[in-house]
Amino acid sequence: MLNAENGETIAMWNNHSTRRFFAREDRYVNNAPSGSAGRLIHLLKLIATGPHVFSLSALAERAQLPASTVHRLLKELMQAGFVERGTGQLYRPGRELHRMASQLVAKFDLIRSARPFLDDLVEKWRETAVLCAYSPVNRNAVIADTIATPHPLRFTVEAGREISLPWGALGRAILAFLPAGEIEAVIREAKFGPLSGKPRSPRALIEADLDQIRQQHYSRFYDPENDIAGIASPIFGSNGEVLGCIGVTMPSNRYQRHLEDDLAIATLEAAQHISELAAIAYS
Amino acid sequence: MLNAENGETIAMWNNHSTRRFFAREDRYVNNAPSGSAGRLIHLLKLIATGPHVFSLSALAERAQLPASTVHRLLKELMQAGFVERGTGQLYRPGRELHRMASQLVAKFDLIRSARPFLDDLVEKWRETAVLCAYSPVNRNAVIADTIATPHPLRFTVEAGREISLPWGALGRAILAFLPAGEIEAVIREAKFGPLSGKPRSPRALIEADLDQIRQQHYSRFYDPENDIAGIASPIFGSNGEVLGCIGVTMPSNRYQRHLEDDLAIATLEAAQHISELAAIAYS
DNA sequence: CACATAATTTCCGTATAATGGAATTAATCT
DNA sequence: AGATTAATTCCATTATACGGAAATTATGTG
Incomplete structure (x- = not known):
């Protein structure tokens, strides 16, 4: 479906006779923002997410923007040191961007702060422990860190995977503590379960x-x-905003009822300790 | 001097009769970039550097930009989740910005990677070990991390302090491996030593x-x-670019000649190991 | 609590800088 | 070396950034 649209769009570019019949917004059927500032942010996010080296055309494709526009914005990013040239005609994230990221992360690094608690949970309960970071813009959560259970039977949970909020322990631990309007929006957008498809x-x-x-x-x-099956508890920032959650997941047939209360308390305490660290970092 | 200029500028704004005689660039006598994209990057850097909560006027002042412009750009940053509202009318860095920073840092965290080597150096040599990050845009280095000597007599070296490149072991370890043009520029700009003033x-x-x-x-x-006195060795990224340096500093009268070669080798090896970690991270 | 003051936010005419397609140049492949 | 592909520059068009002033909201005060 998306491919078909792209094909049509490309055909338009090469066909002068039909071009005039299409308004500008028809040529780039996408959700790419308009305006220099918004597009720059858009590119920054893609650069941070994407591969360490990238070509202009690849970035333009991912950003759904014309090459000339991306080129112009890359020039700005290069001047700021946020992007540098690699070998050949490749680009890569710049040292200035790394410096800025380090500065931000140094103030409070959720992953680093949570590590010992993940370790603890895995050691005590021998089940996979997961740290999720909430993304307010995408209205989802991302697996920021995880330590796998020593059990041979386990889910493969990789860092970076996106989690939808309305399903599962991890998602709902976050969802429950969002502002009412945001909960509203998340539930409205969600239609089908990611696992069941129901x-x-x-x-x-x-x-x-x-x-x-x-x-x-x-x-x-x-x-x-x-x-x-799983249990999760929310992590809050210094202003009471939800940063994410920490939780434990396992196959449902290892979920033994008699552990439940203790496991819940352990998860809850871990989350509260991490929240305290965040509060201290920003005081 | 700067204050005098500001005062004059404000007087102009309130004086309709003289306003027309001044071109736009005279009103904001500063090095703030023009154009939405450049200004946005400018703000991002200030936000990352500055205090965790800030008012619009404070940011506008630091950015040397009109409040209405900063307000418009903050709206863009908020939409992207890079900035959020705090209590009252305050702003703060957003969770989306933290997420992006974490993603970048997760690929290769210079500070985290270097920590064990700093530890090693301090333990073996009992002198302050320092990690510097090079900032290509500012053409200086920033102290990214440091572990102090156990000696009671020591320099206070705080993370975040800027280091000029032409002086000292740390600066020159970086300077020597910059591209010829950059070395040229750094030396031309530098006039007087930061310590001696000579x-x-x-x-x-x-x-x-x-x-x-x-x-x-x-x-x-x-x-x-x-x-x-001190010894330092450069750290390189996966493309041969200088990321910074690792070094050891001490009062000159503790600098004992017979240790020099061994200390140099230890520093050099630490730097090479960290460089290897960077190369692996980006392969 | 009303008032004064200082901040933020919106508004809007102007002008500038962003836009993207085409042309040009440079790099890569065969 | 010629062909092919991608990167970069150019430029007419116009959308968008711009910032001062006005409106609004928050904050401080007698």
């Missing part, structure tokens, strides 16, 4: 679950159908 | 020193007049 559970059920999560400050998830 | 040594002397540093891959500095 339509999401009715609104009232989700709301009830979120209420309970807000009271307990941790979320449980138990889904024998997909053989997955 | 004019810099003649060009030929510096060049000779840099030649030797390039051969040995480490720099020595011994200045009994200011009671400071």
Whole structure:
């Protein structure tokens, strides 16, 4: 579907007779922002996310922007040291960008702060521990760090994978503590479960679950159908905003009832300790 | 001097009769970039460097830009999640910016990678070990991390302080391996030593020193007049670009000749190991 | 609590700088 | 060396940035 659109677009560029019939916004059917500033941010995010070296055309393709525009913005980024030239005609993130990133991360590094707690959880409970970072713009969470269970049977959870908020312990631990408007938007956007592919559970059920999560400050998830279960607890920043969550996941048939309360308390305490670290860092 | 200029500028704004006589570039006598993209980068750097919460007016002042312009750009940054609102009318760096920074740093964290080598140096030599990061745009270096000697007599070296390249072991270890044009520019800009306040040594002397540093891959500095001495070695990225340096500094009267070769080798090896880590991270 | 003051935010005419397609140049492949 | 592909520059068009002034909101004060 997307490919078909692209093909059509390219055909247009090479066909002078039809070009005039299409308004500018038709040529780039995309969600790329307009305006120099917005586009620059857009590129920065792609550069941070993408491969360490990249060509102009590859970036332009990913950004869904014309090459000449990307070239102009790359010049600005280069002048600022946010981008540098590699060998040949390749670009790469610049040392200035790394410096800025280090400065920001040095103030409070969620991953570094959470590491010892992940270690602890895995050692005590012998199940995979996961740290999620919330992305307010994408309205999802990203797996920031994880330590796998020593069990041979385990899910492969790689850092960087995106997590949708309305499903699972990790997502809901975050979702429950977002501002009402944001919860609203997340639920409206979500239609089908990522694992099951089935339509999401009715609104009232989700709301009830979120209420309970807000009271307990941790979320449980138990889904024998997909053989997955977990517990997670939210991490807050110095202003009470949700930074992400820390949790433990396992196959549902290892989820033993008699451990549940202790595991929940351990997860909750880990989350609270990490939140305290964030508060101290910004005081 | 700067204050006087500001005062004059403000007077102009309130005086309609004189306004027309001044071209736009006269009103903001500064080095703030023009154009939306450049200004956005400018703001990003200030936000990363500055305090964790800030007001619009404070940022506008630091950026040397009109409040309305800063406000418009902050709106863009907020939409991208790079900036968020704090309590009251304050702003703060956003979670999206932190996420991006983490992604970048996760690929290769100079500070984290260098930590064990700093530890080693301090333990073996009992002198302050320093990690510097090179900033290509500012053409200086910044102290990224440091571990102090256990000696009661020591320099206070704080992370974040800027280091000028033409003086000292740390600066010259970096300077020697910059591209010829950049060395040229750095030396031309530098006029007086930061410690002594005396004019810099003649060009030929510096060049000779840099030649030797390039051969040995480490720099020595011994200045009994200011009671400071040190040894440093450059750290390279995967494309051969200088990322910074690692070094050891001490009062000149603790600098014992018989240790020199061993200390130099230890510093050099630390730097080479860190460079290897960078190369692996980006392969 | 109303008032005064200082900040933020919106508005809007002007002018500049962003835009993207085409032409040009440079790099890479065969 | 010629062919092919990608990067870079050019330039007419116009959307967008710009910043001063006005409106609004927050903050301090008697």
